[in-house]
Amino acid sequence: MNDSAKVINNQPQAVSRPLIAMLVLVGGLVVLVVSFAVSISVGADMIPLSTVWGAVFHFHAQETQDQVIHYLRLPRAVAGVFVGAALAVAGALMQGMTRNPLADPGLLGINGGSEFMLALSFALFPKLSFAYLLLLSFAGAGIGAVLVYGLGALSRGGLTAVRLTLAGAAISALLVALSQGIALYGGLSQDLTYWLAGGMSGTNWVQVEWLIPCVIVGLIGAMVVSKSVTVLSLGEEVATALGQRTNMVKLVCTCLVLILAGASVTIAGPIGFVGLVVPHIARYFVGVDYRLIIPCAAVLGSLLIVLSDIGARMIHPPYEVPLGAVIALVGVPFFLYLARRDRRGL
Numbered sequence: 001m002n003d004s005a006k007v008i009n010n011q012p013q014a015v016s017r018p019l020i021a022m023l024v025l026v027g028g029l030v031v032l033v034v035s036f037a038v039s040i041s042v043g044a045d046m047i048p049l050s051t052v053w054g055a056v057f058h059f060h061a062q063e064t065q066d067q068v069i070h071y072l073r074l075p076r077a078v079a080g081v082f083v084g085a086a087l088a089v090a091g092a093l094m095q096g097m098t099r100n101p102l103a104d105p106g107l108l109g110i111n112g113g114s115e116f117m118l119a120l121s122f123a124l125f126p127k128l129s130f131a132y133l134l135l136l137s138f139a140g141a142g143i144g145a146v147l148v149y150g151l152g153a154l155s156r157g158g159l160t161a162v163r164l165t166l167a168g169a170a171i172s173a174l175l176v177a178l179s180q181g182i183a184l185y186g187g188l189s190q191d192l193t194y195w196l197a198g199g200m201s202g203t204n205w206v207q208v209e210w211l212i213p214c215v216i217v218g219l220i221g222a223m224v225v226s227k228s229v230t231v232l233s234l235g236e237e238v239a240t241a242l243g244q245r246t247n248m249v250k251l252v253c254t255c256l257v258l259i260l261a262g263a264s265v266t267i268a269g270p271i272g273f274v275g276l277v278v279p280h281i282a283r284y285f286v287g288v289d290y291r292l293i294i295p296c297a298a299v300l301g302s303l304l305i306v307l308s309d310i311g312a313r314m315i316h317p318p319y320e321v322p323l324g325a326v327i328a329l330v331g332v333p334f335f336l337y338l339a340r341r342d343r344r345g346l
Contacts (some may be wrong), residue, residue, distance in 0.1 A: 009259040016288070018282055019283070020285050020286055021286040021295070022295045027297035029299055032302055032306065035307055035310065036077050036081065038140060038310060040052045040273060042310050044313075045065075046270070047069065053067055056070075071337070075207070076201070076203045078212075078213070079267050080200055080302070081307045082211050083200070084278075084301035085299070086260040086301075087260070087261065087271065087275045087305075088275060088297040088301025088302075088304070089219060089298050089301065090257045090260040090264075091275020091279050092222075092275070092290065092294055092297045093225075093229060093294075094108065096232060096290050097232060097250055098164065100164060100165065101280070102114045104273065104275040104276035105141075105260075105264075106271070106273065106275065108145070108148050109144035109145060109168045109171040110261045111144050111146020111261060111272065112144050112171065112172040112174075112175035112176055113145065113147070114141040114261065115265060115269070116182075117136045117143070118133060118135075118265070118266065119178075121136050121184055131210060133266055137265075138259065138262040141265070142258050144171060144175060145254065145257075148163070148168045151167040151170065154171065189340045199269060199324065201320060203267060203268075209264075209265050214259055214260075215264075218256050218259045219298060221255075221259075222294050228244060229249070269314075269323075270324070271327060272324065273327050274327060274331075275301075276338075277330060277334045288294045304330075308327050312326045340342045
């Protein structure tokens with residue numbers, strides 16, 4: 001056992017539950033598979049699961065329901081799985097890296113930066129390909145992060161968790177207002193309104209083909225640095241004493257968060273609270289070891305998005321409620337609970 005592992009195991013708060021983590025992963029994947037099938041079946045036109053099975057494994061291009069499943073619902077469901085995993089893992093990395101229980105790509109300006117850059121590109125370059133939109137989303141996420149960390153660091157007394165959260169709220173509000181202004185000025189309000197509210201209606205295979213490799217790279221990178229994030233989450237002094245290059249770990253984690261959050265926003269819009277809620281749920285079950293938190297958060301995040309997307313279509317059929325609004329129903333009370341629970345620590 002090396003020094004890092006000894007320190008992690010000797011910390012009184014460093015509870016690790018690998019057996020429960022295995023149960024969460026297996027149980028979560030089983031429920032996710034069932035939810036994935038139901039997600040394809042549910043919509044303005046309910047399609048039996050037997051037809052879904054036939055369309056996925058024995059596709060007939062001349063059948064209307066097979067076309068709906070193959071070209072509309074299947075890419076939407078696949079995107080939901082990867083978007084949920086990406087947002088949840090991005091939130092877990094941010095919470096571990098900053099030791100901020102309120103850290104989330106939506107609350108710290110990263111989603112807002114992507115949103116602003118995409119709104120700008122829609123207004124100025126409406127015919128850009130999805131690949132370029134993806135790159136602009138990454139750039140916007142980076143700009144949002146720099147603005148939030150820069151504003152938080154300028155405050156008297158240095159960068160703390162509460163100052164970082166306040167700076168994130170201020171920058172996010174500014175970027176959202178600018179995005180709305182660009183949409184109104186460019187006559188894009190109708191096109192952008194649903195996307196800004198968060199949703200995956202209209203997702204196609206081209207978008208999914210770009211999304212999947214980005215998220216896989218981000219997830220693999222997160223697992224690679226998970227041990228370092230665990231040490232860093234115990235305190236920068238502990239990590240430094242163990243010889244960890246904390247600045248390098250933070251830089252790698254930041255790049256991974258930008259990739260995961262930027263790719264997700266390009267597909268589904270600025271969905272908040274997934275990165276806030278899911279890591280806390282995973283940590284409650286498996287302890288503080290990020291080697292267990294990250295895979296569990298990925299599965300639970302996918303499950304949250306897929307179930308929420310089903311709910312968004314079933315609340316007021318045949319119309320759809322924005323996915324971001326459905327998740328906010330869970331996320332806002334959870335955020336208030338965390339803020340109240342940790343107000344002394346912050």
